[in-house]
Amino acid sequence: MSIPAEDFTDANGTIADRIFDRLRHAIVVGEIAPGSKISEPVLAARYGISRGPLREAIRRLESSSLVDRKPNVGARVITLTSEQLLEIYAIREALEGMAARLAAEKMPDAGIADLRRLLDQHRNEVAQEAWQAYFQEEGDLDFHFRIVQGSGNRRLANILCNDLYHLARMYRCQFGMRSDRARDALKEHELIVDAISDRDGELAEWLMRRHIRISRRATERRLAEMQRNS
Incomplete structure (x- = not known):
């Protein structure tokens, strides 16, 4: 079931901030497994948010080296050696x-x-x-x-x-x-x-x-x- 967008907003951060924190935690603890594809449509539907804040959160995950994006492949959770x-x-x-x-x-x-x-x-x-x-x-x-x-x-x-x-x-x-x-x-x-x-x-x-x-x-x-x- 989708989570309403307002659940990701508060006085301390934007929707992008909150979804970034949620996705980072899910990746770190293994809820989103290494090598998993990051699907914008699936995540937008799951969390009940628009694609703009989600794209910003994914870009921040890339900057944090938790997600890797490749041409013609898309974004995936990293698999560390x-x-x-x-x-x-x-x-x-x-x-x-x-x-x-x-x-x-x-x-x-x-x-x-x-x-x-x-x-x-x-x-x-x-x-x-x-x-x-x-x-x-x-x-x-x-x-x-x-x-x-x-x-x-x-x-x-x-x-x-x-x-x-x-x-x-x-x-x-x-x-x-x-x-x-x-x-x-x-x-x-x-x-x-x-x-x-x-x-x-x-x-x-x-x-x-x-x-x-x-x-x-x-x-x-x-x-x-x-x-x-x-």
């Missing part, structure tokens, strides 16, 4: 390390306190999953997102939060939530916050880079295991 995923990890290691260093220099005390409360929430959620899952919600409920925003560098935040962030989440959703690193990852997050709280930018950067590097190696092992089992 394992090589592209590891490239994302390499970029994240460098840029998020920088973000952690800047956060140690610029993040307000209140922001650091909020970050500690967020980790308390994560700890409770991970414990409920028997320490076998550490899957964070989007935006302000995501530890890495919060650190990047705390860096105070808008250009850095734009690169990480409007492009790489959603690509990385897309892969995490596809791989599933189970992990043998939940307890260790949470501890690594806590050490990073300690360094930021101590205003030790050099240590915060080193800890963040190490954290992402360890995650990359765990992902490489998982990819290798998936290949062996395929």
Whole structure:
């Protein structure tokens, strides 16, 4: 059943903004599968909106590298390769390390306190999953997102939060939530916050880079295991 267009409008954004957010979420969590064709008539009918805002939203999805458009083929949801995923990890290691260093220099005390409360929430959620899952919600409920925003560098935040962030989440959703690193990852997050709280930018950067590097190696092992089992 179509969703009325007014459901996509509010004081905080246009119809294009809202449909972009809805489609991006659907792609990231796998509701729209990798490789799926993006059909303007189907989506316009499904969401009860005109083609103009929908085209704008699709263009923004292309700019976010979540959708690829080819001549005579049309727009499709991207299908990332394992090589592209590891490239994302390499970029994240460098840029998020920088973000952690800047956060140690610029993040307000209140922001650091909020970050500690967020980790308390994560700890409770991970414990409920028997320490076998550490899957964070989007935006302000995501530890890495919060650190990047705390860096105070808008250009850095734009690169990480409007492009790489959603690509990385897309892969995490596809791989599933189970992990043998939940307890260790949470501890690594806590050490990073300690360094930021101590205003030790050099240590915060080193800890963040190490954290992402360890995650990359765990992902490489998982990819290798998936290949062996395929």
